[in-house]
Amino acid sequence: MSLLPWTIYLSLAGAVLALAAGRRSPAAARWAALGTAAGAWVLALAGAARFVPGAGLQTLADAAWIPGLGVRYHLAADGISLTLLVLTGLAATAGVLFSWNVSERAGEFFALFLTLVAGVYGVFLSADALLFFVFYEVAIVPKYFLIANWGSTNREYGAMKLALYSFAGSSMVLAGLLWVYAAGGGHGFGFAELAQAAASLSRHQQIVIFAFVFFGFATLAGIFPLHTWAPTGHVAAPTAASMLLAGVVMKLGAYGCLRVALPLSPVGFAYWHATIGWLAVVGIVYAGLVALMQEDLKFVIGYSSVSHMGFVLLGIAAATPQAVSGAVLQMFSHGVIAGLLFAVVGRMVYDRTHTRRLADLRAMPLYRLLPFAAAVFVIAGVASMGLPGFSGFPAELSILIGAWRTVPAWAAVAALGVVVAAAFTLRAIALGFFGRQEAPASPGAAGAHAQAIHLEPITLAEKAGALLLVGATVLVGLKPDLLLDWINPALQSPLLQAAMKAVAP
Amino acid sequence: MNPSYQDLFLALLPETLLLAGALLALGLDLTVFRRRSAGQRLRLALAVAALAVVAAGLAACLGARGPVFGGVLVLDRFAVATRVAVLVLTLLALGVAWGASVPGQPAEYVAVVLFAATGLILMAAAQQLLLAFLSLELASLSLYVLAGFDRKRPESAEAALKYFLFGAMAAAFLLFGFSLVYGVTGSIELPRIAEEISLRGPDPLLMVAIVMVLVAFGFKVAAAPFHLWAPDVYQGAPATSAALIASASKLAGFTLFGRLLWTGFRGAAGPAGSLAGGAGWIPVLAVMALASLLLGNFAALAQSNLRRLLAYSAIAHAGALLLGVISMGQSGPAPLFYYASTYGLATVGAFGVIAAAERGGRCQDIADLAGLHRRSPLLAACLTVYVLSLAGIPPLAGFVGKLAVFSAALHLGGIACPAGLLAILAIALSAVALYYYLIVLKQALVAAPAAGAGRIAVAPVTALALLAAAGLIVWFGVDPQQLLGLL
Numbered sequence: 001m002s003l004l005p006w007t008i009y010l011s012l013a014g015a016v017l018a019l020a021a022g023r024r025s026p027a028a029a030r031w032a033a034l035g036t037a038a039g040a041w042v043l044a045l046a047g048a049a050r051f052v053p054g055a056g057l058q059t060l061a062d063a064a065w066i067p068g069l070g071v072r073y074h075l076a077a078d079g080i081s082l083t084l085l086v087l088t089g090l091a092a093t094a095g096v097l098f099s100w101n102v103s104e105r106a107g108e109f110f111a112l113f114l115t116l117v118a119g120v121y122g123v124f125l126s127a128d129a130l131l132f133f134v135f136y137e138v139a140i141v142p143k144y145f146l147i148a149n150w151g152s153t154n155r156e157y158g159a160m161k162l163a164l165y166s167f168a169g170s171s172m173v174l175a176g177l178l179w180v181y182a183a184g185g186g187h188g189f190g191f192a193e194l195a196q197a198a199a200s201l202s203r204h205q206q207i208v209i210f211a212f213v214f215f216g217f218a219t220l221a222g223i224f225p226l227h228t229w230a231p232t233g234h235v236a237a238p239t240a241a242s243m244l245l246a247g248v249v250m251k252l253g254a255y256g257c258l259r260v261a262l263p264l265s266p267v268g269f270a271y272w273h274a275t276i277g278w279l280a281v282v283g284i285v286y287a288g289l290v291a292l293m294q295e296d297l298k299f300v301i302g303y304s305s306v307s308h309m310g311f312v313l314l315g316i317a318a319a320t321p322q323a324v325s326g327a328v329l330q331m332f333s334h335g336v337i338a339g340l341l342f343a344v345v346g347r348m349v350y351d352r353t354h355t356r357r358l359a360d361l362r363a364m365p366l367y368r369l370l371p372f373a374a375a376v377f378v379i380a381g382v383a384s385m386g387l388p389g390f391s392g393f394p395a396e397l398s399i400l401i402g403a404w405r406t407v408p409a410w411a412a413v414a415a416l417g418v419v420v421a422a423a424f425t426l427r428a429i430a431l432g433f434f435g436r437q438e439a440p441a442s443p444g445a446a447g448a449h450a451q452a453i454h455l456e457p458i459t460l461a462e463k464a465g466a467l468l469l470v471g472a473t474v475l476v477g478l479k480p481d482l483l484l485d486w487i488n489p490a491l492q493s494p495l496l497q498a499a500m501k502a503v504a505p
Numbered sequence: 506m507n508p509s510y511q512d513l514f515l516a517l518l519p520e521t522l523l524l525a526g527a528l529l530a531l532g533l534d535l536t537v538f539r540r541r542s543a544g545q546r547l548r549l550a551l552a553v554a555a556l557a558v559v560a561a562g563l564a565a566c567l568g569a570r571g572p573v574f575g576g577v578l579v580l581d582r583f584a585v586a587t588r589v590a591v592l593v594l595t596l597l598a599l600g601v602a603w604g605a606s607v608p609g610q611p612a613e614y615v616a617v618v619l620f621a622a623t624g625l626i627l628m629a630a631a632q633q634l635l636l637a638f639l640s641l642e643l644a645s646l647s648l649y650v651l652a653g654f655d656r657k658r659p660e661s662a663e664a665a666l667k668y669f670l671f672g673a674m675a676a677a678f679l680l681f682g683f684s685l686v687y688g689v690t691g692s693i694e695l696p697r698i699a700e701e702i703s704l705r706g707p708d709p710l711l712m713v714a715i716v717m718v719l720v721a722f723g724f725k726v727a728a729a730p731f732h733l734w735a736p737d738v739y740q741g742a743p744a745t746s747a748a749l750i751a752s753a754s755k756l757a758g759f760t761l762f763g764r765l766l767w768t769g770f771r772g773a774a775g776p777a778g779s780l781a782g783g784a785g786w787i788p789v790l791a792v793m794a795l796a797s798l799l800l801g802n803f804a805a806l807a808q809s810n811l812r813r814l815l816a817y818s819a820i821a822h823a824g825a826l827l828l829g830v831i832s833m834g835q836s837g838p839a840p841l842f843y844y845a846s847t848y849g850l851a852t853v854g855a856f857g858v859i860a861a862a863e864r865g866g867r868c869q870d871i872a873d874l875a876g877l878h879r880r881s882p883l884l885a886a887c888l889t890v891y892v893l894s895l896a897g898i899p900p901l902a903g904f905v906g907k908l909a910v911f912s913a914a915l916h917l918g919g920i921a922c923p924a925g926l927l928a929i930l931a932i933a934l935s936a937v938a939l940y941y942y943l944i945v946l947k948q949a950l951v952a953a954p955a956a957g958a959g960r961i962a963v964a965p966v967t968a969l970a971l972l973a974a975a976g977l978i979v980w981f982g983v984d985p986q987q988l989l990g991l992l
Binding site: 141 | 839893908909915916919932933936947950986990
């Protein structure tokens with residue numbers, strides 16, 4: 001088990017290594033990044049293989065960090081964190097494979113990328129709220145530079161918006177945490193300690209604190225109406241960063257809601273859970289409808305991420321064991337599928353065609369020019385719609401069943417969102433990949449047109465990355481028990497049980 | 506208590522060493538090195554000064570503890586820690602000056618820096634009104650000279666004049682306040698004053714006196730509404746002088762006034778833990794903190810000049826530090842000291858980067874930093890550490906400073922007390938602050954260099970000083986107990 005903390009250290013070491021290797025050549029930086037990302041993933045998998053799911057939250061490292069403030073360096077893992085650790089390793093490895101063509105300042109690119117990954121691993125392993133927060137912030141800053149430096153469309157705007165939303169959210173979290181910490185006498189930031197301290201406060205204060213912490217985290221999870229950073233940020237980001245942002249970083253927010261906010265104050269959760277549920281449901285449908293109207297293929301994916309993250313928040317709000325385990329499964333599933341979609345759109349298509357406008361793509365028919373990309377996109381799209389056989393199906397199904405048990409209307413409206421998701425996904429597939437080549441106005445123009453859209457073939461690195469992600473979604477789709485066997489015992493933790501009981505119908 | 510001159514000499518050994526170093530630097534410059542080039546003279550003076558500072562630092566570390574000379578000076582942990590930190594910051598400022606173009610007479614510049622440091626380390630230990638005033642004036646007068654040292658640039662003269670006029674006004678208030686305190690309590694020793702206040706209870710005249718002291722305090726640490734000098738001085742002064750003004754002087758100021766208020770005027774503090782009315786200086790400090798936080802953060806948003814931006818960010822940080830002063834009565838000086846000293850490291854570094862970048866051309870506007878990552882990766886990397894620390898991003902020291910100060914402020918009475926509310930506000934404003942800090946970093950790390958902007962050569966000693974500052978910020982951020990545990 002003690003292998004897991006090394007995911008953090010290895011990623012950080014990889015960042016330094018990539019920076020140093022980047023001074024030599026971009027290729028060296030790439031290989032260094034691939035080696036450490038894959039190495040960290042292997043560590044996560046090896047840790048998972050030795051994991052005993054029934055044992056609850058298992059401490060991996062625990063030492064005093066800032067004794068004066070009672071902060072501990074406490075790392076621990078349970079089934080939920082393990083699921084997300086494996087996802088992080090997968091997304092990071094695939095992300096490096098899909099950034100194989102980064103050559104400008106490659107060392108710095110991969111150093112920032114791996115720092116972000118290290119922060120993400122740290123968040124998923126933290127069992128001390130302040131340590132959690134520290135890693136959470138470590139993950140924010142590299143995002144800004146990744147987007148501002150290596151991004152595309154409107155990148156400086158998208159990067160700043162994303163950084164400010166993330167930081168505003170994390171400020172709310174910090175304010176709430178410090179408030180509770182001070183109320184508890186300043187002894188420590190352990191989750192149980194904080195919950196105890198919060199319980200000593202008045203109901204009104206608990207409600208405000210819960211709102212600070214929950215909505216602070218939920219901002220990063222893309223809760224409606226605080227989601228607007230997500231589409232612009234995802235679109236502006238370079239492919240690997242989009243994959244990591246949509247795939248993993250949005251999960252940090254949802255994970256924070258689940259791991260920190262819910263246990264902090266069951267009273268506050270009971271007050272807010274109806275609001276959260278409705279916001280989630282509205283987000284699912286609204287973002288789906290917006291995705292249906294987009295002209296830019298990457299914006300379709302960006303809004304679809306918000307819609308799919310709505311399911312995660314809905315599962316958390318519903319707070320039945322089935323819904324919450326569905327939410328965690330959906331985090332994994334969306335992490336893989338969104339990564340795949342962004343990889344196809346950002347790397348396979350945009351880097352070759354230099355356009356993402358559906359109208360332009362329609363004129364190319366990509367299914368002929370890039371059959372591999374079209375096939376992968378169809379698979380990812382189908383998975384994203386929640387068809388059986390892919391990971392989205394068991395996840396969304398158990399969220400909907402769980403939500404039905406709490407508030408049937410949520411499930412009804414969210415089910416509408418599934419239909420909308422099918423609509424915008426099919427539209428994106430049809431327009432983006434299976435358009436019709438327009439009849440040439442004159443024979444000469446047609447020749448020029450065909451020449452202009454000669455595209456370089458899909459590289460081996462892209463194929464490898466795509467196969468990894470497709471394999472993961474199919475594997476989990478066919479055998480969700482692989483993850484559910486980890487997740488379900490973790491829901492038995494007293495802290496989560498208290499939160500679930502507080503809103504039990 | 507019988508004053509012993511031997512004890513006094515031992516306690517003042519750091520000051521003595523600094524003065525000896527200053528005189529030696531001047532003397533060597535006038536005699537042996539008279540005919541050498543300006544660069545050589547500067548480096549010799551800096552080397553002598555650095556030795557003096559290191560010796561003074563060792564003397565301060567290893568020297569006497571406890572009240573000295575009948576309690577005129579007190580060398581408690583807080584004082585010693587501040588003295589050492591001031592000397593470290595001075596050493597870094599000297600290292601920055603090594604590669605910078607110091608105008609005019611280099612040896613005199615270095616000597617004045619040492620005089621300023623002498624005043625600052627005396628401030629850190631003063632426990633008597635007279636000594637407090639004298640040390641403050643010694644430091645301030647030296648800093649005025651440093652601000653105006655670049656005689657060829659009118660901005661430098663303007664900065665010095667503004668600094669001097671505001672400073673003289675503040676000194677007048679301080680002296681008036683001190684004389685009233687003496688009139689009311691009949692003593693200039695802080696412990697005696699405290700006894701007297703606790704016997705008499707709050708007294709209107711005493712309140713007037715304390716408010717006057719607070720005016721001088723606000724000026725010294727650039728807290729709103731006494732901040733007006735800061736943007737102009739930061740902008741006009743030579744970068745190496747600004748580095749000292751923004752860092753060491755602020756730390757010593759907070760130590761002096763924190764001690765003054767809590768040791769001397771504790772009886773008139775007023776309510777710390779509630780919003781309920783009650784006269785005292787804590788509500789006044791809370792208002793100053795509120796004004797500084799709001800004005801500093803929002804005015805910084807509008808800046809296009811890098812140094813003015815740093816000045817407004819300094820005002821915002823002063824607001825946060827005032828919360829540290831308010832909570833010092835309950836939580837002790839550790840959060841305040843940690844915040845002020847690590848803030849000093851970051852600003853010394855930031856001005857050091859500006860000073861180093863000036864060798865490669867103009868460095869006034871934020872846009873002048875464009876392409877710093879190409880022009881000098883070292884400067885860009887160091888600047889990133891400083892700016893992120895100022896923004897309070899973990900795991901850098903700036904984050905732990907905020908954490909310590911804000912949790913101490915919240916500890917006073919949760920959000921039922923003004924300090925707690927201000928802490929929540931300050932956390933919210935840190936999201937605003939991130940915007941302007943990211944603007945700076947965007948230029949340095951993302952933007953392409955302007956046409957014709959070449960590489961910047963950084964002198965090795967300066968590089969060492971900048972790396973040391975960045976390294977300390979990272980070290981104290983990762984292992985904050987090293988610093989928090991000192992007090």
